Structure formats: structure tokens, C-alpha cells
Amino acid sequence: MSPFSALKDPTRFLFFTGKGGVGKTSLSCASAIALADRGLRILLVSTDPASNLDEMLGVNLSDTPTPIPGVPGLSAMNIDPEQAAEDYRERVIEQLGPEADSQEVSTVREQLSGACTTEIAAFDEFVGLLADDAPEFDHIIFDTAPTGHTLRLLSLPKAWTGFLETNERGASCLGPHSGLKMQEDRFRSALRCLGDPARTMIVLVTRPDKGAIREAARTSDELAELGLSNQLLAINGRFRAADPTDPVAAALVREQDEALASMPSSLAARPRDEFPLLGFDMVGIPALRALLSPSSAAPAQMEDVPNAAGDLPGINRLVDEIAAGEKGLVMVMGKGGVGKTTVAAAIAVGLAKRGHAVHLTTTDPAAHLSFVVAGEMPGLTVDRIDPVVETERYIEKIMATRGRGLDDEGKALLREDLASPCTEEVAVFHAFSRVVAEARSSFVVIDTAPTGHTLLLLDATGAYHRQMTHHLDPDAPGRVVTPLMRLQDENYTRVILVTLPETTPVSEAAALQGDLKRAGIEPYGWVINKSMAATGTRDRLLRSRLKGEHEQVDRVREKYAKRVYALDFRPEPPVGLDELRSLS
Numbered sequence: 001m002s003p004f005s006a007l008k009d010p011t012r013f014l015f016f017t018g019k020g021g022v023g024k025t026s027l028s029c030a031s032a033i034a035l036a037d038r039g040l041r042i043l044l045v046s047t048d049p050a051s052n053l054d055e056m057l058g059v060n061l062s063d064t065p066t067p068i069p070g071v072p073g074l075s076a077m078n079i080d081p082e083q084a085a086e087d088y089r090e091r092v093i094e095q096l097g098p099e100a101d102s103q104e105v106s107t108v109r110e111q112l113s114g115a116c117t118t119e120i121a122a123f124d125e126f127v128g129l130l131a132d133d134a135p136e137f138d139h140i141i142f143d144t145a146p147t148g149h150t151l152r153l154l155s156l157p158k159a160w161t162g163f164l165e166t167n168e169r170g171a172s173c174l175g176p177h178s179g180l181k182m183q184e185d186r187f188r189s190a191l192r193c194l195g196d197p198a199r200t201m202i203v204l205v206t207r208p209d210k211g212a213i214r215e216a217a218r219t220s221d222e223l224a225e226l227g228l229s230n231q232l233l234a235i236n237g238r239f240r241a242a243d244p245t246d247p248v249a250a251a252l253v254r255e256q257d258e259a260l261a262s263m264p265s266s267l268a269a270r271p272r273d274e275f276p277l278l279g280f281d282m283v284g285i286p287a288l289r290a291l292l293s294p295s296s297a298a299p300a301q302m303e304d305v306p307n308a309a310g311d312l313p314g315i316n317r318l319v320d321e322i323a324a325g326e327k328g329l330v331m332v333m334g335k336g337g338v339g340k341t342t343v344a345a346a347i348a349v350g351l352a353k354r355g356h357a358v359h360l361t362t363t364d365p366a367a368h369l370s371f372v373v374a375g376e377m378p379g380l381t382v383d384r385i386d387p388v389v390e391t392e393r394y395i396e397k398i399m400a401t402r403g404r405g406l407d408d409e410g411k412a413l414l415r416e417d418l419a420s421p422c423t424e425e426v427a428v429f430h431a432f433s434r435v436v437a438e439a440r441s442s443f444v445v446i447d448t449a450p451t452g453h454t455l456l457l458l459d460a461t462g463a464y465h466r467q468m469t470h471h472l473d474p475d476a477p478g479r480v481v482t483p484l485m486r487l488q489d490e491n492y493t494r495v496i497l498v499t500l501p502e503t504t505p506v507s508e509a510a511a512l513q514g515d516l517k518r519a520g521i522e523p524y525g526w527v528i529n530k531s532m533a534a535t536g537t538r539d540r541l542l543r544s545r546l547k548g549e550h551e552q553v554d555r556v557r558e559k560y561a562k563r564v565y566a567l568d569f570r571p572e573p574p575v576g577l578d579e580l581r582s583l584s
Contacts, residue, residue: 004292005273006232007034010139011201013130013193016234017144018205019215020336021505023236026282027205027275028143029056030291035139036074037289043137044076047126047144051078052504056283063125070285075137079125088121130190197230204270205234208256209573211371212337217267233272235260240276242540249539251571279544281503312553312566315343318525319350319584322443322494326356329439329486331446333516334498335508339529339567342574342583343498344447345372349577350584351443352380361385361435362447363428369447375577385431387424394418394427433483439492487521494524499556501528501549510560525563526556534568 006014016028025046032044043065046053053076054061057068063083065075093105129140194200202223206216220231239256241249280287322330332344341362348360362369362384373382395418403411438444487493495516499509513523531553533546557564567583574583 004031004034004234004275005271006201006203006234007031007292010035011197011199011230012139013200014139014141014203015144015200016142016203016205017219019207019212021338021500022205022207022212023275023282024205025052025056025143025504026288026291027203027234027236028141029053029282030288032074032076032141033071033285033288034292035141036068036071040073040138041136042074043129043140044074045129045140045142046076046078047142051143052508053078053143055504055507056288058284068285081121084121084125088124127190130193191227195227195229200228200230202228202231203234204231204267205236207237207337208235208239208259210259210262211573213259213263213267214371217264220267220270231270233267233270235272235274237277238274239541243538246537246539248535248537248569248571249542252542255572277541279541281548283503312528312564315346315527315565315567315583316350318496318527318563318565319347319354322347323351323354323356325491327439327442328491329436329444329446329493330496331448331487331493332496332498333448333509333512335505338498338500338505338509339527340498341369341372341447342580343496343527343529343567344445345369346574346580346583347496348380348382348443348445349373349377349580351445352377353581353584355379356443357381358443358445359383359435359438360445360447363432364447372573372575373577373580374575377577385428385435387428390427390431391424394423394430436483436486439486484519488519490522490524493521495521496525496527497523497561498527498529499552500530501532501552503548503552506552506555506560513560523562525565526561527565527567528553528556529567530569531566532569 014028014031016024016031018024028044032042036042044053046061051061057076059066059068059076061076061078063077063080065077068074068076089109093100093109204216204220206212216233220233223229223231239249239252241253244250244253275291278287278290282288282291322328330344330347332340332347334340341364344362345360348358351358357379358381360369360373360380360382364384369382369384373380395415398418399411399415403414406414435444435446487495497509497513499505509526516523532542532549535542537543553566574580
């Protein structure tokens, strides 16, 4: 394996992006440590609303730079969307002046309670790091959220710059946000910085599997369209079989080789580096250092560990339990890359196989459902909530209702307001609410976006609930039923958390479960995906991972889950109706 090209002559800003679960956080942390070990001053920033930098580095982080013990010169921070939103609200309220009464302040605070404000506030923090020259750091490394959320983030400087050029009054969906106009120079500066190859490099992280590579290719093309062309491909988790006669190891090598050989030509033309699969979780400074210096890692040890997931029921049992309800909503959630799409598709196919009408959809901007299902079957409808389509539909609906009776100038101003980048968030929420309501009469299975993006959607759901119920008498007949109420109803909604038997995915699923419970949503059960123990592999590297797997399965069973189901590791991902039927 060659040294990491991104670190030979690093740009001031390094962005690590890619599909969930490919190792963005591991590689960004390892890179930050490697540069700091050279004596450079490094700031590592997570833009993921569900950041796990704290666990990886073993430090409690905040929204201000925190020095990392054991790595002189390295500081890290999380962009906290909720704290950023609260700070933003306070700045807007200050603009009202001392003459504003309590009713005005309350109204403005309510206007700024939604996910749109949260996104803008986090975006403003991100722009500040790009636009402000921070001489105390030599390099700033961004560990980003999974691809769909990151594409949204990186496109916002261009979207807001264009919007502010044509909208003199500020976006009405943001309440009194005329202050945004003052930010225009910062947005322009951020856009110039992102597109300058001398200052910014994008590291596209992927695993050597077809789904991750397909998303990396799409991301590469979309970033290039935004003017971000200085890209490096990082292939993480490359496996070399120590025993080529081991069928599991041989199949895994074959699958990876085939995925890399079929890489789209546009992506194959990018410069690339490869990093090996290691026999331990990437948690802690020693493990992260070993990622870029695998020769310094301890040799893989054979482990004689029993199959911790051997007595867990499979997906077929879960489908039987869901099918007994005759209708309802199933939401499949978890960290990116843990297999949410596979589990959601298997549940939907299993329900359809049992004779039920099923709508399978996704809120993930990356949308892999059609590739996983790869076919049609009676009773199963497969689609996705497409942000572009839903935004166009929402704009036309608003024009047809609020625009009715307006003169031409009024309609032009309304359409100008709706050109705000915030409109997409509102439109996607309305589409999500519509899909949730379908489960009153049939089964709806939602493959959600990776955790951070899903939390923002749930934040919008909560904001809408508060808005709709604020003035209602809770005892009045015919009270409104909001999407949040449906998600809180255990007879209506079953939330399934998916994880891998690894430290970080389990921790992130546990944190998500805590967020859900605080919103009054009780998860139904957990699915532990890709359990290696049952494969019987003899490969030294693969078997070295079994001890950690056993510890994480026990952790889920004993600390977090009411119900636990398991899916065994398969060298080739289950794709197509026949494979999904076999799971369910």
C-alpha cells in the first residue's frame, strides 16, 4: 500500500465524503493525526449531525476546538446543529431591538424552530470556517456526513449566493432573516474556496463494493458540476486473503475485485489510494495511527470465539411479527453503511410474499432501493422521495393556493421566495408526512437516510407537531393527528434499528435510540447485520474480528434492545427479489 497522496502536499482544507459506513471518520481522523505528528497545527471538524468523533478519539467534544490528548497540535470539534440554531435564533432576536415585546419575540422564536433554521445555522458555522482565515491552524480537515447530506451542504454556498443575488427581501420562509443578505460576501468567499484546487481537496472515500463505488461515482460527478474538481479516490477496507482456499475469504476477494473492475470510467480516471482491511475496530489513537501505517499494527490473532448471534432469530421472524398487524408503518434506521436498505427491502418483500400490499420507499437522497430490489413482484410498490420532484410539486401547490388572487408582481415575488434552498427541506417533510399517513390502510416500509439526515427530518416533524398543537385544546374532539403522533404510536409504527457488530455503529444506534425515546418514539427492535461468526471462516484476519463482534452482540442484547434479530455475513450483498425472499 502506498502512502496517502492527500498528505504529501496537503491543501489547507481537506474534505472526506462518501457513502455511510465506508470509513470517512476513520480516514479523516488518521489523516489529522498523521499531519499533527509532523508538527503541524490541525483542526478536525465533523459536519455530521450524528458525529462519532468523540468515540473515535476518546474525547468529549463540543462546538469549539478541543485539544486531543496524546496528539500534540491536533484539536477537534463538532458543528452542533442544535447549539448553532439556538445561537442563530438569539442573533435574530437581538436584531428586533429593545422595543420588541414578549409576543413578538415569542412569535419569532416559533418561526425559527424548524429544521430549516437548524440547517442554515449549521451551514453558517461551516461557511465561517471556510471564509475566515484561522492562522492558529495550518490545515482544517472536515469529516462530513454521508453523501446525500454532504452534497446538500457543499451545494448551499452556490444555492444561497444565487438566491441572494435575485431576492432583495430575504426568504420569507426564514422569518426576519434579512441578515442573510449581509452574509453574501461570506457565501461567495466559501464558494471560491471550495472550488480552488490550491486550497481544497475532496477525498471520496469508498469501500470496494458496488454500491459504495456507484455512490462515489455519482458524488464525484455532482461535485464536479459544483466546481469542486480536485478529487482523490480513497478505497478503504481492501481485503487480501491469507488463505485462498477459505471459501468466505475467496468470495470476498472476488466480490471486491469485480466491484473495482466495473468502476465507472469517470471515477476510475481519478487518482486513487487503497487502504487495507484491518482486524480490529478503528477506535482510539493507536488504531487510527495503524490505519495509515498498517505495518505498525499488531499481527492478526486467531480467535476461538463462539457465535454470539447464533441463537438470535432472523429477519423472517421479524416479518412474521410485523405481518400480524395487517397494516402499519415500518421505519428502518441506523448509521450509514450498516445495511438499512437491505433490511428494509427484505421486510417489504417478506410482507408482499405473505400477501400484503406494501409501499417501499426511501428518504435517503442517495436512494439505493431500486438497485437492491432489482425487480418487480405483485403487491410491492418501490419508489423514493425525490427532493427535486417534491420541491417542484410543493412550489406548484403553493403557487396554486397562496398565489391565487395575486397580481403578476405578487406571484413573481412569491415564486422568488420559493426559490430559497429551504424550500426543499419543507417539501421533503411534506412528502414524508404523506407517506406516513398511507400506513393507515396498508403497509409502508421506509428506508431512512443515515442517522444525521434522519434526525433533521424528525426535528422538522417535531417542529410541525408543536406548531399544529400549540393552540389546541388536548381534550377537544376531532383534534389533529400529526406525523409525530403516528410515529409515537407503537400500534401504528415499528422502528427497526440496524447495526453492525462493531463499536461505532452500535454506539451510534444507541445514541439514535436515545434521541427517539426523548421524542416519545420507542424502537421495536434491533437487527445485527453481517455477523461473521456463523460463516465458519478460517481466514486469520477475518477471525481476528470475532472477539470484538461477540462483545458488541452482547452489548446490544444486554444494554439496549428489547428484541434482537440477526443477519449473517455474506461475501456478496443480497441483491434481487430471490435473495431478499430467502432472507425474509
